[in-house]
Amino acid sequence: xxAIIVGAGKVGRNLARELMSKGHEVTLLESSRQCYLAxxxxxxxxxxxxxxxxxxxxxxxxxxxxxLVIAVTGDDxxxxxxxxxxxxxxxxDRVIARVxxxxxxxxxxxLGIQPAVSATDLILRLIEHEVPRYGLVHLxxxxxxxxxxIELEVSADAPTxxxxxxxxxxxxxxxxxxxxxxxxxxVPKPDTVIEAGDxxxxxxxxxLEDAITAYFSPNGQPAAL
Amino acid sequence: xxxxxxxxGRVGSAVxxxxxxxxxxVSVLDExxxxxxRLDAGxxxxxxxxxxxFTVGTALEMDALIQAGIERADVFIASTAGDNTNLxxxxxxxxxxxxxxxxxxxxxxxxASWYGEQGLHTISPTKHAIEMFERALExxxxxx
Numbered sequence: 001x002x003a004i005i006v007g008a009g010k011v012g013r014n015l016a017r018e019l020m021s022k023g024h025e026v027t028l029l030e031s032s033r034q035c036y037l038a039x040x041x042x043x044x045x046x047x048x049x050x051x052x053x054x055x056x057x058x059x060x061x062x063x064x065x066x067x068l069v070i071a072v073t074g075d076d077x078x079x080x081x082x083x084x085x086x087x088x089x090x091x092x093d094r095v096i097a098r099v100x101x102x103x104x105x106x107x108x109x110x111l112g113i114q115p116a117v118s119a120t121d122l123i124l125r126l127i128e129h130e131v132p133r134y135g136l137v138h139l140x141x142x143x144x145x146x147x148x149x150i151e152l153e154v155s156a157d158a159p160t161x162x163x164x165x166x167x168x169x170x171x172x173x174x175x176x177x178x179x180x181x182x183x184x185x186x187v188p189k190p191d192t193v194i195e196a197g198d199x200x201x202x203x204x205x206x207x208l209e210d211a212i213t214a215y216f217s218p219n220g221q222p223a224a225l
Numbered sequence: 226x227x228x229x230x231x232x233x234g235r236v237g238s239a240v241x242x243x244x245x246x247x248x249x250x251v252s253v254l255d256e257x258x259x260x261x262x263r264l265d266a267g268x269x270x271x272x273x274x275x276x277x278x279f280t281v282g283t284a285l286e287m288d289a290l291i292q293a294g295i296e297r298a299d300v301f302i303a304s305t306a307g308d309n310t311n312l313x314x315x316x317x318x319x320x321x322x323x324x325x326x327x328x329x330x331x332x333x334x335x336x337a338s339w340y341g342e343q344g345l346h347t348i349s350p351t352k353h354a355i356e357m358f359e360r361a362l363e364x365x366x367x368x369x
């Protein structure tokens with residue numbers, strides 16, 4: 001695979017190293033002369049100096065044959081435009097953009113830049129995961145496919161405690177895909193019995209969270225530890 | 226007509242003053258409060274007394290755009306110092322707020338052409354400068 005990475009900050013450099021060590025071809029583009037000189041020694045011909053929002057810089061980097069463009073500069077407008085041009089002008093179908101200010105996330109979505117990764121959002125998700133205050137954790141949202149994967153801790157007063165998976169009439173558009181119990185996870189069979197303290201992973205259509213929470217954690221609180 | 230101009234530099238402020246003088250309703254958004262001085266320069270009355278509106282805020286912030294009146298703008302002009310900012314906010318004006326006429330300043334001639342083909346009304350001062358130099362020197366135009 002050939003990947004163009006725009007922005008040679010910490011994120012860009014580490015992504016480049018990682019992809020190269022997996023045998024992929026990488027070009028790392030950097031628009032600051034000073035930063036470029038600092039990475040040139042390590043990355044040699046894989047590093048190029050230039051402003052990737054300019055078309056000729058992308059063309060010099062071989063955008064026409066790129067399989068993937070990753071825009072991870074510290075500037076959201078730059079990241080949006082690099083991805084937009086890569087997608088729409090050079091027909092590169094896989095782009096990944098970094099969102100620096102989470103409030104700009106909507107702009108990425110509006111202009112069709114997906115996936116857009118925001119460190120703040122990721123850390124918030126991790127915090128939710130570590131501190132399951134609301135009982136429900138979003139593990140993954142597949143926005144284009146309109147699916148989500150969530151994790152819920154089963155509380156002692158949940159109506160599903162003691163029921164077999166086959167007997168739980170979940171709303172249309174949701175499915176239990178995994179149960180975590182005593183530190184190990186398994187894929188439930190129809191006769192698996194749900195216990196208080198289990199963590200259940202479900203895949204569901206967006207918008208079903210509240211309905212699902214009522215089945216496993218009616219008060220929105222995790223089971224007493 | 227209600228004209229919203231983002232970026233009150235030399236170009237933005239001059240266009241704002243002409244539009245106001247022509248009887249249009251004009252709102253200007255700029256992140257630098259001092260840019261207001263450019264709107265007052267050379268005028269008898271202050272910008273506000275002449276009927277102009279001025280908002281301090283960053284162009285990419287929805288709140289600032291809404292405060293500046295983007296929801297009822299008939300014309301949106303993106304004339305900040307950054308091409309990338311201009312191109313992004315112009316597309317937001319067009320796609321999110323359905324502003325009828327969106328005009329963007331893009332210094333880079335290559336992208337001005339391409340985004341022009343995508344339906345944005347782009348103006349590239351660089352392209353005009355090149356053409357004028359070429360004409361002054363009686364050269365064949367260079368293909369950008």
